[in-house]
Amino acid sequence: MFDFARLAQIRIESLAGLTVALALVPEAVAFAFVAGVHPLVGLYAALSSE
Numbered sequence: 668m669f670d671f672a673r674l675a676q677i678r679i680e681s682l683a684g685l686t687v688a689l690a691l692v693p694e695a696v697a698f699a700f701v702a703g704v705h706p707l708v709g710l711y712a713a714l715s716s717e
Contacts, residue, residue, distance in 0.1 A: 691713050699709025 692710065695709040695713035696706040697709075699706045699712075702709075
């Protein structure tokens with residue numbers, strides 16, 4: 668699917684994955700708060716869905 672022949676591509680893909688993972692944390696906490704459950708439940712749900 669991806670051609671990781673060059674190191675630059677690996678760095679770019681890793682940075683993209685890290686960015687998405689870091690953006691997921693506050694979103695999961697906010698959705699848990701809106702749903703009326705403990706914010707930790709939102710984090711567990713976000714991490715277990717991957």
